[in-house]
Amino acid sequence: MSFLLDTNIISNHFRRPSGLAHRFFQYSGRLYTASVALAEVFVWAHNRPDQAPLLAGIDELLFQEVRVLDFDRNCADEFGKIRIQMRRNGIEVPSVDLMIASVALIYDLTLVTHNVRDFKKIPGLRLDDWLTA
16 A cells, blocks of 8 residues: 655654654555645745754655645546536535545555545545554
8 A cells, every 4th residue: 555645744744754754664665645735845944043954854765755646637637527426515625635546546546644634525535544553
């Protein structure tokens, strides 16, 4: 099984590296993040007074442990299908969350997130919360 890391998992890894280190080691070679989640991580990094250490850490993480999957045409199509299906059922999920979920669905990955509340509404999405497990 391979995993797509949500924004809150990556940011938690930088806040407390020892907290998730065993998971990163255990699933080495099977960790991904979506370009959309990475964009959110960069927002967090650029909002810090001392950006350089975090930006260097992001580069190191992407070089050594986590591969980035782009939100491409197939993901965009999946996003559109799911958005309409959910709206027809009266369910709304933030667009960024649905974009990240679309990447997980297209690439058949389990989404690792602490934001289970929003993501559990998305049909067919496998979830894991490494912060409460």
